[in-house]
Amino acid sequence: MAGTTITPAASYGSTAQAASVKRERGHIIAGLAPVLLWQTLFFVIPMLILLVYSFWTMRDYRLDYTFTLDNYVAIFTNPIYFKAFLLSLQVALFVTVICAVLAVPVAYFIAKKAGRWRVMLLVMVIIPFWVSLVMRAFAWRLLLGERGFINRGLELTGVIEQPFSFLLYSPTAIVIGLVYAYLPLYVLPLYASFDKVHDNWIAAAQDLNATPMRAFWEVTFPLALPGLMVGAVFCFIFGLGEYIVPALLGGGKSLMISQAIRLEFELRQNWPGGAALSIVLMAIVMAILAVSLRWLRPETAR
């Protein structure tokens, strides 16, 4: 017991430490409070409302509050919804892969080669976000249309005689629009990851006779994988629920899940049906996030 006697100084120290921990916890709670409040008001509560709606039905344009799973049964038994989900998944996946291929060299160049131009290049990456996506999609229409700048330019330079009609209102247009919209979302986290890779580590690899290419693939790239993953998650999730670009540039010719949700709410006035589709989409997004987080944690720890 003698060895464990607590002196007044030690007691004061532990009290001060406890107070410091308490203060720190208070700061964390105070810091998180606005975010939690925001998320509760604008995400959790609306999602709960949607969830509740999804178990009701519409009868004669009025809500019938009887609990039912009919809306979910309809989603999982109607091949149209399956097709719409599948198309959205395919488009999101395709756009994510293209964004990844384009983002890696861009982010690497900005992080490692741009020198004093780095800030300016980063601003250029962000600039499109200053204008709303709707306006940007309309601008793409002006570029891709038959009398658009691209076709006109190709005609004037004699490259083509007849304008390309496939540039607008086609899958090509959807991919162009989505890649353009989401590429910055991919470049930014990837840039942050490349930036964290110390030049010394690359130099060490090269000292050990690694070629620049080998140093990139065996040192830089693996260390930048968390950024690659974060970018992929951003691109994929946003692409999955995208409405504006497929509608404005794709010409609304194929049914993606976001359009199916709109049809349920608007054309069919079936809010519970639309709510159920939204919940299923949200569940898919959450599942993707959960899987990527499981993958990201060990990667980040490494």
Next chain:
Amino acid sequence: MSTFRNSSSRRDVLRFAASAAMFSAIARQVDFTRPAFASEDKLTGPLNVLAWTGYDDPRLIEGFKELTGIDVNVKEAQSNSDQLSLVRAGTTQFDIVNPDAVWTTKFAQSGLTLPLDPADIPSLSQMFPQFRNNTDIQYEGKMYGAPTRFGINGIVHDLDKLSAADAEEAHVLWDPKLRERVSIVDWAELYIYMTAQWAGNPAPEKVTGADLDAAINRLIEFKPNLRALHDDLGSVKSDLINGDSWAVWGASSDNVARSAKMAGKNAKLTLPKQGGAMWMETLQIVRGTPNLATAKAYINYMTGAKALAIMAWGKEQFCVTNAEVSKYLTAEQYKFLDLDKVDEWFAHSVVAKAPDDEKAWADAWLNFKAA
């Protein structure tokens, strides 16, 4: 009483005095002459109107204010369903809504609108009878909507790409020479109605079962010729003007043709010999309005020839249902608005009706979009 006297203090007296002053202040703000619900006689306001674009014309709002002294707030609606959702949500107490006639049943059945007394709307007698007597503005035998604007749906075509003679045959829209050259808008009821109409159904609004399947299959056969299916009229117009599409089917064709001509396009509206389909929009009173008398006055004002002439020659340039607008428009304006063709249109088309089986039509449209 003695207890009261003993317990009351100067502080209590002050508190009672403050309460009395507060009550008196509040009472001064309340118009006790106004009934709590649906004032029938007194004009009250301001009037909140949820309407398609065009109703916010300052001349119309000023005109109503001069007449009644009441301000009108117009919120622009993007679609019929948008109006239904906003009125149903009840976040803003709208007094007037402006759905298409074919949506009358949905609003009335949802308990969102009030029946109108035709005697309250003297200008009804000035309207083209085909609109005034249309059953789609009624629900359970009562009139719910007062018609204001209308349009016709046929084929608007670039004359350099498709001749008027070719466009007189509705099936040209399926011709491979128009592959990826026809734009439409996301207007399910219209396209199913017209396809069924062109297939020879005498009452297209009644098609269901095998006839509906046939109509949707026919629409799916049209898909290779589809350039784009837009959410808005503006995109359809710009497709035609920019040459991305050579023809526009439906989408309020007379209005599309007018815009194309104004943009210098060599375009024409042709009604196929299989017939065209007309649409009309209405003004309806929202159930529970605290400004009932004003709402009625507004409908009467807005369906009058003078207001509709202002509307017709406003920024949107849609046709209007009052036959006497000619008194307020020049001959050129009247002709440009195609109001001189109304008799011809009625002879070759019908006012499209709401489908009997809306759910089946909505399912069918989903099939078409997913195909």
